[in-house]
Amino acid sequence: MRTKYVAGNWKMNMDKAGAVALASELVEQLKGVDNKFMIAPPFVYLDAVAQVVKGSNIILGAQNIAATENGAHTGECSAAMLKDIGVETVILGHSERRYEFYETDKLINIKVRMALEHGLDVVLCIGELYSHKVAGVTEAVCEMQVKGGLDGLTKEQLAHVTIAYEPIWAIGTGKTPTPEEANSIHKSIRASISNLFGADVAENIKILYGGSMNAKNGKDLLAQSDIDGGLIGGASLKSETFVPICKYTV
Ligand code: PEP
Numbered sequence: 001m002r003t004k005y006v007a008g009n010w011k012m013n014m015d016k017a018g019a020v021a022l023a024s025e026l027v028e029q030l031k032g033v034d035n036k037f038m039i040a041p042p043f044v045y046l047d048a049v050a051q052v053v054k055g056s057n058i059i060l061g062a063q064n065i066a067a068t069e070n071g072a073h074t075g076e077c078s079a080a081m082l083k084d085i086g087v088e089t090v091i092l093g094h095s096e097r098r099y100e101f102y103e104t105d106k107l108i109n110i111k112v113r114m115a116l117e118h119g120l121d122v123v124l125c126i127g128e129l130y131s132h133k134v135a136g137v138t139e140a141v142c143e144m145q146v147k148g149g150l151d152g153l154t155k156e157q158l159a160h161v162t163i164a165y166e167p168i169w170a171i172g173t174g175k176t177p178t179p180e181e182a183n184s185i186h187k188s189i190r191a192s193i194s195n196l197f198g199a200d201v202a203e204n205i206k207i208l209y210g211g212s213m214n215a216k217n218g219k220d221l222l223a224q225s226d227i228d229g230g231l232i233g234g235a236s237l238k239s240e241t242f243v244p245i246c247k248y249t250v
Contacts, residue, residue, distance in 0.1 A: 105148025
């Protein structure tokens with residue numbers, strides 16, 4: 001059985017004291033809890049949060065990486081630099097990067113490979129716009145993003161990849177698909193992965209749901225057969241709203 005994975009994407013929020021305080025609360029409150037956890041603070045607070053989560057059951061994640069190795073790339077932060085300060089995982093392909101920063105499947109794929117080559121795990125975000133949903137092409141969009149993002153990877157590398165299905169119309173809006181609708185998309189994503197990498201890889205890969213998940217709707221979403229956890233934005237910014245999702249048990 002796939003264990004649940006709950007990840008918090010802090011985006012561009014908080015100050016240093018707040019980041020350290022929240023990480024400390026999470027370390028305390030998630031001690032001994034069985035699921036898998038990750039938090040992704042803003043870059044400038046990663047080092048401070050790394051000191052807090054060291055030795056705990058919380059994985060440190062970054063929200064992006066450079067597509068290139070170290071060198072003359074003003075304003076970028078490389079996979080090697082993140083590894084160096086204790087980052088273990090990176091969120092890639094988030095819709096805010098796809099749509100605000102024009103990241104394409106090709107660029108995302110370069111970053112996915114870069115992360116894996118440097119020993120970082122990846123949470124690859126995919127998901128449809130509302131117009132895609134209305135047009136009935138959600139599955140096709142997700143399949144294209146899975147194919148593009150994972151292009152050229154080996155089966156072995158897939159062991160270090162998690163998918164986050166995030167319908168873009170659900171992010172930060174308070175709207176969600178029904179648990180059954182979300183589960184059906186998760187099943188189709190798993191089928192795409194099975195076609196590309198084989199049934200064994202598809203069976204083992206975790207597919208998280210993201211988009212306005214909270215403690216209330218989280219229970220029903222996480223109870224679905226193919227929803228293996230959550231990527232949480234807004235509700236990950238306070239321990240009171242994040243921890244109850246983390247403590248989900250079957
Ligand atoms: C996200 O942006 O990954 C996300 C899921 O945000 P929220 O939970 O705020 O909808």
